[in-house]
Amino acid sequence: ELGAEVIPVGVSPNGTNINKDVGSTKPQLAAETVVAHGADIGICLDGDADRVAIIDEHGRVADGDQVMALLASRWAADERLNDGTLVATVMSNLGLERFLQGRGLTLERTAVGDRYVVERMREKGLNLGGEQSGHIVMTDFATTGDGLMAGLQVLLAMADSGQPASALTRQFEPVPQMLRNVRYAAGQVPMEAATVQTAVRDAEARLVGRGRLLIRKSGTEPLVRVMAECEDEGLLSEIVGGLVSEIEAAL
Structure with missing residues (x-):
């Protein structure tokens, strides 16, 4: 509907093959497809579409930390990031925390699990959070993780900036x-x-x-x-x- 050419992969469910060798937990096939077709971006969802992995035009996979860094910096620039704060779990990379600190933003860490992210967001009135695994919660749009919406937000960033996915989904260098x-x-x-x-x-x-x-x-x-x-x-x-x-x- 938005005018993009879409190449679907792993969309033939038979009742037993959900997530089998595809999706956000196994993005290799999608990455190969992006490169083979010269696509601009790949968007991988898990079975219930609450997790997302983004693949750039070179076939490199970006995790939830990189997506959150992109959205947090964009929203902060537009004065849309509530209290200048992102919520993530203890598993998110130290590089994400340093990236945010360098922009005057705050990282709130929770226990592992998107339920704890959502609880903290509700408790403090925050509107962006997620997990390294790809759960991205944007309460301006939904009450839980939404991989489809997160993917659309990355596409919007590409359209607004004119930059390729490779530039937008490598916001910081992860600490080993x-x-x-x-x-x-x-x-x-x-x-x-x-x-x-x-x-x-x-x-x-x-x-x-x-x-x-x-x-x-x-x-x-x-x-x-x-x-x-x-x-x-x-x-x-x-x-x-x-x-x-x-x-x-x-x-």
Whole structure:
């Protein structure tokens, strides 16, 4: 309806193939299609279309952090970003936080899950939030994550600015991030071990002013997730590897 040529991929559901090798969690096919057809942009949604991944004209995938950075900066310039604040979870990249700070904007972090993002937005009267995974919540338009609307907002930015998707969806350079999972058995509480707690304190001290550390239990599986960010990738690998070893030793 807007005059674009649209090349659909992964739109033949048979009742059992939802998200199978397509969509925001597996955007490879869409990325290949963008490059093969010389398309300007690819928009990948998950099965219920509340998550989005954007693919630029070179086939590079942009996550929710980059989309939120784009929208926050545009909305702030138009004085549309409530209280100059974006809501995201603890998993969003440190690079996003620094990007916002450099523009006088604020990042509010919540626990992982779009429900917590929405709760914080309602609590503080904010109108933009989301997750690195691609949930983008824009309460000016909807009450929950809406991948279709987020994709349209990126298209609007392209039309307004005349810039390609590659320029608009690389708003900041992500800080190197490493995530490792440690599985534990029922009844085990590895994070309460004194050796693990000491290792966590030591790791946090080494990252002061250089990065950040996040250790949390999965909400859906018996896993401890160890995530760290640091510009020094050698130090990053050393810290995450050391913590994983300590947690495994405590099991």
